[in-house]
Amino acid sequence: MRKFPEYFTFWHIAGHYSLRFSAYLVLVFLMLPILVIVPLSFNAEPFFTFTEGMLSLDPDAFSLRWYQAIAQDQKWTLAIWNSFVVGIAAAILATGLGTLAAVGLASPWMPFKRLITALLLSPMIVPLIIIAAGMFFFYTSFNLVSTYPGLIIAHAALGVPFVIITVTATLTGFDRSLFSAGLSLGASPTKVFFDVVIPIIRPGVISGGLFAFVTSFDEVVLVLFLAGPEQRTIPRQMFSGLREQINPTILAVATLLVLLSIALLATLELLRRRSERLRGTSD
């Protein structure tokens, strides 16, 4: 039994434990849906529910057939390929333009800073359905609908706010005298930018790029409106799977995506620690 301060009455202690209990309950609510689909993806039967065999841990009730189904279905392999191509291209575009802009926005001389920041962050706030409707009308007149470039620039626009936020975060506390120091030692501004500024903001740039990639990788509304059958991505394929023929292949894909998000989360955490160390804000 842990020790409570002497002034604690029964109600303080009851409050303490009920708080702890409800906090854990909320955590269960957050994690349970994800934890449920992982075992279900190994179901030998084509159902979305636990069979008797699974509950009694009968090895025959588990199988990898839904994972094999992904590899054999050309729709899924194309979707996986598309997701990576579009995601990586959109992330590179958003990160390149976004990093440059974030450096400009961090300058104390930047005009209309507040307005421009709000404008550049707005793709994060405007509902996807509105963006999709607008892009569909507008991109049609440039023949960008049902093409890779159309989807890539659409996704890059969605990723820009995340790059701005992460790179700006690494730039706050950036010592601008380092820039002057580089210049005074005779380096060109471009050289200073690449040799001094970039290494310091690199963790922010990489995590911004990862955010942009995930945004594209997870996005389905724009894909629904802007992509043709050739550009179908993983979420788009899941969307039609859930609407048309529900089978546990979707759960297998979902499990793979959970693994991917664990990997991304770990990478982001490492980058955050590295960035704190570089900027000297930790310890």
Added chain:
Amino acid sequence: MPEATSVTPDGLSREDARNAAREYRSRRWRAFLFVVPLLAFIGFSFVAPIASMLYRGVYNPTVASLVPETLEKLPSWQGEERPSDEILSTFALDLKRLANDRTSGQLAEEVNRALPGSSSVIKSSARKLRRVDDSELANNGAAILIDANAKWAEPEIWQALKKTGQVYTAGYYLTALDLENDPDGGIQRRETQIYVKLYGKTLRMALIITILTVILGYPLAYFMANSSSGTANLLMVFVLLPFWTSLLVRTTAWIALLQTNGVVNSTLLALGLTDAPLEMLYTQFSTIIAMTHILLPFMILPLYSVMRGIDPSYMRAAMSMGSPPIPAFLRIYLPMSLPGLSAGALLVFIISVGYYITPALVGGTDGQMISNIIAFHMQQSNNWELAAALGSLLLFLILALYWLYDRFVGAGNIKLG
């Protein structure tokens, strides 16, 4: 300008002041140049599409481009009886041309929106006119047209044609607000209220979701903020993992949990809590549950970051001086956590108002929100102008909320994880 003194009020020489001003301008320019490429990109890929959508809600050239000759003559018509024989003949020629170009269906669809039932009138007449000679139509078009369908002798369909022929119209915005033009040119409410009701339902659902995320998120954020940093970091992983998991994965999980023979129902049956499986999926209930789950991290993260900065000794001081826990919490802690609470609540509310995917997949007919009807008009009914008008109204709503958010929280203060 005569040179009075060579020194400015700041004590700088004129030349220095000029140089300083020039330096200031050039630095502003240099900073701005960094942003130019991205501004150009966002302008093309994001701002222009949305601007064009706002425009499309008031601008509709389709009918005007289909029957230009007729619309040129229609303004002379008073609108009480059927138009003159000359106008009817012109229209008969226009319609024959459309029938041969196979575009009479487009006209039928557009006019049908203004006057339900006119689609079949236009289509059947177009089929009959195809075989008629041009010169005969020019001489005797009115009689042939009325012979093809008696509705052409009545003024209603002509009023509909005139109305849809306007290139600029507020009609779609009026429809989106369940209003319409009355015959005297004023504005009246439509008999059936569809969209205002749907906006109301969307706002109500967003409010319920926001309140649920507060109820679930506040205790967890409080608990994490008052744990040791090791425990807090561990618990944070369990908040961030769902946050980073694909939206489709989380929606799939809720379908697996809530469907008729899904995990929740089989558990309830096995425990004997219910005799028959509950119908939970494809209802408003499942939409609200799944969206609360998906948006909960957006509430927890800003709350946690504010609560982390609240010194726990304030609460300890209040309680050690004899305050019971609830009054101490309400008077000391809650006010200090309000910035995080309002940031999280506004963020969750803004996101849920415009949500599309989850209602589309788990909402059934009961759980549909305003986004779903916009998608419906985009994809199924092909009424793009109405979709644009509905979308624009949603956009204004979101921008108003975003403005509030920016005022109270600051758009630049959004943090990730």
